[in-house]
Amino acid sequence: MPADPAALRLALAEDIATADPTLDPGWRDAVAAVPRELFLGSSVFRPADGGWQPVHRAETGEDEWLRMVYSDRTWVTQVGEKNAADATGPVSGSPTSSATLPSLVVRTAHLARLRPGQKVLEVGTGTGYSTAVLCHRLGPGNVVSIEYDADVAASASAHLKEAGCTPTLVVGDGLQGCKEYADYDAIIATCSVRSVPPSWFWQLNDGGSITTTICGWMLAAGLIRLVLDDEGTAHGRFTGDTITYMLARPHERPLAPVFFRLEGDTRRTRLDPGLLEEWAGRFVAQLAAPSAELLTTGSGIVLRDVATGSQAWTQPEGKGSTVHQHGPLRLWDQVEEALTRWQDAGAPALTEFGMTATPFDQKVWIGSPRGPSWRLPV
Numbered sequence: 575m576p577a578d579p580a581a582l583r584l585a586l587a588e589d590i591a592t593a594d595p596t597l598d599p600g601w602r603d604a605v606a607a608v609p610r611e612l613f614l615g616s617s618v619f620r621p622a623d624g625g626w627q628p629v630h631r632a633e634t635g636e637d638e639w640l641r642m643v644y645s646d647r648t649w650v651t652q653v654g655e656k657n658a659a660d661a662t663g664p665v666s667g668s669p670t671s672s673a674t675l676p677s678l679v680v681r682t683a684h685l686a687r688l689r690p691g692q693k694v695l696e697v698g699t700g701t702g703y704s705t706a707v708l709c710h711r712l713g714p715g716n717v718v719s720i721e722y723d724a725d726v727a728a729s730a731s732a733h734l735k736e737a738g739c740t741p742t743l744v745v746g747d748g749l750q751g752c753k754e755y756a757d758y759d760a761i762i763a764t765c766s767v768r769s770v771p772p773s774w775f776w777q778l779n780d781g782g783s784i785t786t787t788i789c790g791w792m793l794a795a796g797l798i799r800l801v802l803d804d805e806g807t808a809h810g811r812f813t814g815d816t817i818t819y820m821l822a823r824p825h826e827r828p829l830a831p832v833f834f835r836l837e838g839d840t841r842r843t844r845l846d847p848g849l850l851e852e853w854a855g856r857f858v859a860q861l862a863a864p865s866a867e868l869l870t871t872g873s874g875i876v877l878r879d880v881a882t883g884s885q886a887w888t889q890p891e892g893k894g895s896t897v898h899q900h901g902p903l904r905l906w907d908q909v910e911e912a913l914t915r916w917q918d919a920g921a922p923a924l925t926e927f928g929m930t931a932t933p934f935d936q937k938v939w940i941g942s943p944r945g946p947s948w949r950l951p952v
């Protein structure tokens with residue numbers, strides 16, 4: 575029997591609701607209603623051999639395509655500047671746009687506690703799928719969505735039109751918010767940020783919320799909902815979700831030259847560099863060295879500071895590891911000190927972390943605002 579999109583959609587919605595019994599049924603209904611096939615167009619990329627292989631609807635056959643569309647997975651639609659529809663062979667580079675997996679779209683909307691009638695700014699329209707999900711629940715007149723990439727925005731606009739959905743669409747840098755249609759009850763980002771952009775505070779109603787993933791150049795991420803108080807300070811706690819969205823384009827790492835290991839000062843590490851393989855451990859390391867990128871993990875880690883070129887790399891030796899540090903910053907010292915504070919606090923998971931933020935000063939803390947804390951790069 576040929577695949578039936580409506581049945582596949584309903585099955586996906588049920589699977590998502592079964593996996594997360596706390597999910598507001600309104601979001602399950604939105605997944606059951608929004609035809610995701612309209613948003614994926616005719617081509618996507620799948621990961622292959624360290625790169626990206628285009629998959630075209632015309633080549634898969636309709637049934638296989640619909641099964642892909644209604645699997646709960648993210649489909650990358652653009653890598654670098656290459657759109658999947660234009661790709662004839664494998665492509666290398668980083669994804670720059672995608673259709674987020676439906677369970678994460680609704681998980682984020684649920685976490686944001688959006689209610690019908692509230693006005694929301696979505697940052698990162700992408701394919702328009704999540705925008706359509708928001709429209710289904712909140713009403714299209716209450717949804718403003720902003721996309722950085724003009725070509726991506728144009729496709730999203732066409733997809734939404736085809737789906738009969740009429741949100742307000744804007745092309746621009748969502749890190750500046752969208753003043754024209756402010757104020758909002760909520761801002762929800764489907765791209766990650768290194769810290770919360772000041773404009774988001776200024777474009778929210780009192781008591782409004784920001785739901786976003788805080789990420790950085792070690793690609794460690796935490797999902798959080800922050801609520802703005804009367805004095806303009808936002809407060810919130812991270813969820814335990816081990817998920818992330820791609821970084822907002824202006825928050826991406828600048829291109830760095832090819833990496834060469836330099837000997838530098840050498841010592842034994844006091845802590846296992848393998849802690850950076852753990853979600854919370856890596857998050858703490860990133861807080862401690864916010865302008866450093868993590869180039870490798872596995873049998874030793876490599877950190878490079880994008881601003882100063884400082885580097886730290888470890889290698890297993892005997893029962894422990896040795897670290898080599900070179901440049902003005904002692905990256906491993908910074909990371910090790912932070913990891914020690916985290917371990918002294920009981921090595922908690924991200925659910926024990928919270929954040930207090932103003933446009934000018936943003937701190938991530940463990941336990942309470944009086945606990946161990948680190949400043950985000952604002």
Ligand SMILES: C[S@@+](CC[C@H](N)C(=O)[O-])C[C@H]1O[C@@H](n2cnc3c(N)ncnc32)[C@H](O)[C@@H]1O
Binds near residue numbers: 673679722746
């Ligand atoms: C993960 S995709 C969005 C997925 C989308 N919500 C969906 O369901 O199809 C992230 C999107 O954020 C966009 N983006 C990145 N930085 C941005 C910015 N500063 N302002 C607005 N959009 C941005 C990217 O171009 C990309 O399309």
